[in-house]
Amino acid sequence: MPNTISSASTPLAIHIDQLSYKYHKADKTSFYIPNWQVTQGEQVFLHGESGSGKTTLLNLLAGVLTPQSGDIALLEQAFSTLSSKKRDKFRAQNIGVVFQQFNLIPYLSVLKNIQLASYFAKTGNTQIEQYAKALLLALKLPTTILQKAANTLSVGQQQRVAIARALINKPKLLLVDEPTSALDAASRDAFMTLLIDLCKQHGITLVFVSHDMHLQQFFERSVNVTSLLKEEGSKC
Amino acid sequence: MLVSLAWSSLASRRKSVILTFLSLLISISVLLSVEHIRQQAKESFNRTISDVDMIVGAPSGQLNLLLYSVFRMGSPTSNINYKSYETLKGSSLVKWAIPISLGDSHRGFRVMGTNNSYFEHFKYGTKQPLTFSSGQPFNALFEAVIGADVAKKLNYKVGQSVVIAHGIGNTSFTHHDNTPFIIKGILSPTGTPVDKTIHVSLNAIEAIHLSPAKQAKLLNNVDSVNTTPESITAVMLGLKSKFSTFKLQRDINNYKADRLMAVLPGVAMTELWQMMATVENLLRIIGILVLVSSLFGLSTMLLASMAQRKNEIAVLRVLGAGPSVIFSLVLVEALILVILASAAATALLSLTLWLLGDWLGATYGLFLNANMLNVETLKVIAVITVAAIITSAIPAYEAYKNALHSSLGAKN
Numbered sequence: 305m306p307n308t309i310s311s312a313s314t315p316l317a318i319h320i321d322q323l324s325y326k327y328h329k330a331d332k333t334s335f336y337i338p339n340w341q342v343t344q345g346e347q348v349f350l351h352g353e354s355g356s357g358k359t360t361l362l363n364l365l366a367g368v369l370t371p372q373s374g375d376i377a378l379l380e381q382a383f384s385t386l387s388s389k390k391r392d393k394f395r396a397q398n399i400g401v402v403f404q405q406f407n408l409i410p411y412l413s414v415l416k417n418i419q420l421a422s423y424f425a426k427t428g429n430t431q432i433e434q435y436a437k438a439l440l441l442a443l444k445l446p447t448t449i450l451q452k453a454a455n456t457l458s459v460g461q462q463q464r465v466a467i468a469r470a471l472i473n474k475p476k477l478l479l480v481d482e483p484t485s486a487l488d489a490a491s492r493d494a495f496m497t498l499l500i501d502l503c504k505q506h507g508i509t510l511v512f513v514s515h516d517m518h519l520q521q522f523f524e525r526s527v528n529v530t531s532l533l534k535e536e537g538s539k540c
Numbered sequence: 541m542l543v544s545l546a547w548s549s550l551a552s553r554r555k556s557v558i559l560t561f562l563s564l565l566i567s568i569s570v571l572l573s574v575e576h577i578r579q580q581a582k583e584s585f586n587r588t589i590s591d592v593d594m595i596v597g598a599p600s601g602q603l604n605l606l607l608y609s610v611f612r613m614g615s616p617t618s619n620i621n622y623k624s625y626e627t628l629k630g631s632s633l634v635k636w637a638i639p640i641s642l643g644d645s646h647r648g649f650r651v652m653g654t655n656n657s658y659f660e661h662f663k664y665g666t667k668q669p670l671t672f673s674s675g676q677p678f679n680a681l682f683e684a685v686i687g688a689d690v691a692k693k694l695n696y697k698v699g700q701s702v703v704i705a706h707g708i709g710n711t712s713f714t715h716h717d718n719t720p721f722i723i724k725g726i727l728s729p730t731g732t733p734v735d736k737t738i739h740v741s742l743n744a745i746e747a748i749h750l751s752p753a754k755q756a757k758l759l760n761n762v763d764s765v766n767t768t769p770e771s772i773t774a775v776m777l778g779l780k781s782k783f784s785t786f787k788l789q790r791d792i793n794n795y796k797a798d799r800l801m802a803v804l805p806g807v808a809m810t811e812l813w814q815m816m817a818t819v820e821n822l823l824r825i826i827g828i829l830v831l832v833s834s835l836f837g838l839s840t841m842l843l844a845s846m847a848q849r850k851n852e853i854a855v856l857r858v859l860g861a862g863p864s865v866i867f868s869l870v871l872v873e874a875l876i877l878v879i880l881a882s883a884a885a886t887a888l889l890s891l892t893l894w895l896l897g898d899w900l901g902a903t904y905g906l907f908l909n910a911n912m913l914n915v916e917t918l919k920v921i922a923v924i925t926v927a928a929i930i931t932s933a934i935p936a937y938e939a940y941k942n943a944l945h946s947s948l949g950a951k952n
C-alpha cells in the first residue's frame with residue numbers, strides 16, 4: 305500500500321508510486337513513473353506521440369501487465385500487489401476497458417458480449433438486459449441491436465457497444481484507448497460528448513488515451529505521458 | 541456460460557470444427573466397435589454351448605470340429621460311423637449322447653439331423669435347456685423343428701409343410717421336391733446358432749439323399765426303405781463324471797474300429813480365443829492409433845485457431861477472465877467435440893448393429909447386442925475423454941500463455 309500522504313478530502317482513483325516496468329528483462333531502459341495521481345470522478349486526457357507508452361500505462365492500470373517494482377493503488381485499494389486472480393476479479397468488477405479496436409467477440413451477439421462482462425464480474429445482476437438497453441439508448445443505439453452478431457455492426461456502433469459493455473458493471477474507473485481512430489470527425493465528436501456525459505452522470509473516473517490533440521477540448525485535465533515518465537537513469 | 545461461449549466459438553469456426561468432428565466420429569466409432577464386437581463376440585460364443593463335456597468327430601483340427609458342430613461354420617471334412625455313436629452312447633462313462641449330421645441347407649439356413657436327445661440334453665448360455673415356443677419335438681420321418689429365427693424369417697408356422705434342398709447355400713440345383721417336411725415345433729429364441737437351424741431326424745437326412753425311385757417308394761410306405769444312417773458328422777457327449785473326461789478322451793482318440801477325435805469344448809474355445817486375441821489386439825492397436833491421430837487433429841485445429849483468437853482472448857482477459865478460464869475454455873471446446881462425437885458414434889453403431897444383426901448372426905454366428913449403452917462403452921468413452929483432455933492441453937496451454945501476455949495494444 306502506498307502511504308497516502310495526500311489525506312485530502314477527495315479520494316484517489318489512481319495512485320502510482322515509483323512504478324517501474326520492462327517488457328523484457330533484457331531491456332536497458334525501463335518504463336518508470338515516480339508518482340501520478342488521479343482523483344475519483346476526474347476525466348483525464350492522456351496524450352503523447354506514438355510509442356511513448358500510453359497503451360503500456362493503460363495495460364498497467366488495467367492489471368493486464370504488472371509492474372516489476374512500485375505500486376499502483378486503485379480506488380484507495382492496493383491493486384498491483386494483488387494476486388493475479390484477485391486482480392482479475394477487481395478488474396472485472398471495478399474497471400471498464402475499451403480498446404482501439406477488437407472490443408467485441410465477433411461471433412457473439414451484442415447481448416452475449418455484454419452479458420459476458422457481467423458474468424466474469426460475478427455481480428449476480430439479473431437485470432442486465434434492461435440495463436444494457438438503457439445504456440444503448442443513452443449511447444443512441446437502437447435496442448434491436450442486442451440480438452445482432454457483433455461482427456455485423458459498423459465500427460462506430462461497435463465502439464459504442466464496447467462503451468456500453470464497459471459500463472455494464474457500473475465501474476468506478478473507465479480506461480479507454482484511442483477508440484475514435486476509426487471514426488470520422490462528426491461521429492467522433494458525438495461519441496466523445498456521449499462518453500463524457502455518461503462518465504459525469506455516473507461519477508466515473510475516466511482515463512482517455514489518444515494522440516489526437518483535437519480531443520483535448522473535451523477534458524478538464526490533460527496529461528502528456530512523456531512528462532510522467534522519468535528515465536530511471538543509471539539504475540539499470 | 542463457459543459452455544455456451546465455447547459452443548458459440550465452435551459454431552463460428554464451423555467448417556474446420558465439422559471436419560474435426562467427423563474425424564473424431566470415425567475414429568471413436570472404430571474404437572468402440574472393436575471393443576464392442578470383442579466383448580460381444582466372446583459373450584456370444586461362450587453362450588453357444590453349455591454342459592456339453594465332449595464333442596466327437598472325424599479327426600481334423602479341434603477348432604474345426606468345434607466350428608462346424610457348434611457354430612455351424614465351415615463344413616465337416618469326413619464323417620464318423622453311426623456305429624461309433626452307438627458304442628459311445630452305450631459307454632458306461634457316458635450319461636447322454638447327441639448325434640448330429642450336417643451338410644444340408646434350406647433357404648440359407650442349415651439343416652441338422654439329430655434325434656430327440658438333442659432337445660432333451662443340449663444346453664446353451666448358463667445351462668439353459670432348449671424350450672419350444674410352439675409345437676413339440678419331431679417324432680416321424682418327415683417332421684422338422686425349426687429355430688426361432690428360421691420361423692421369423694421364413695414365416696413358417698407349426699403344421700406347415702416345407703421342401704428341403706440338398707447342399708449348402710440359398711440356391712442349389714437338386715431340390716428334394718419329393719420329400720416335404722411338416723413343421724412340428726418352433727424353438728424359443730436362444731441367441732445362438734440354434735435359432736438359425738432346421739432340425740430333422742437322422743433318418744430324414746438319409747431319406748432326402750435317396751435316389752428318386754427309392755424316395756417315391758418311401759413316400760408310399762415309410763417302412764419300405766431302411767433309412768438308418770451309416771454315418772453322421774459328430775456326437776456331443778455328456779459324462780456321468782467329469783473325472784472320467786481325460787480317460788474317455790484318450791480311449792476315443794485311440795479307438796480302433798473308427799477314426800475318431802474327441803475335443804473338450806472349453807479347451808477348443810480357449811484355442812479360439814488365443815487365435816482371436818492376436819487379431820483382437822491388432823484391431824485394438826489400429827483403433828487406438830486412429831483415435832490418437834484424430835485427437836492430434838483436434839488439437840491442431842484448436843492450436844491453429846489460436847492465432848485468430850488472440851484478440852478474443854485479450855477481450856476475455858480484460859473482462860476479468862483469468863488465464864485459467866481461457867485454459868478451460870479451450871478444454872471445454874475439445875470436450876464438447878469429443879463428447880458429441882462419442883454420443884454420435886454410439887448411436888451410429890447401435891443403429892448399424894441393429895440393421896446388420898441378422899446378417900452377422902447368419903454369416904458369422906455372431907449374435908451382437910445392438911445396445912451400445914453399457915459399462916464397457918462408457919469405460920472406453922471415459923478413456924477417450926481423458927486422452928482428449930491430455931492432447932488438448934497443448935492448445936489450452938497455448939491459449940493460457942496467450943492470455944498471460946495478451947495486452948490491450950495487440951493490434952494484429
Ligand SMILES: Nc1ncnc2c1ncn2[C@@H]1O[C@H](COP(=O)(O)OP(=O)(O)OP(=O)(O)O)[C@@H](O)[C@H]1O
Pocket residue numbers: 327328352353354355356357358359360361515949
Ligand atoms: N508487447 C510488447 N513487447 C515489447 N515491447 C513493447 C510491447 N508493447 C509495446 N512495447 C514497447 O513499449 C513502448 C511503448 O509502447 P506503447 O504501445 O505503450 O505506445 P503508445 O504510446 O500506445 O503508442 P501508439 O500511440 O502507437 O499506440 C514502445 O517502445 C513499444 O516498442
Ligand SMILES: [Mg+2]
Pocket residue numbers: 358359360949
Ligand atoms: Mg497505443
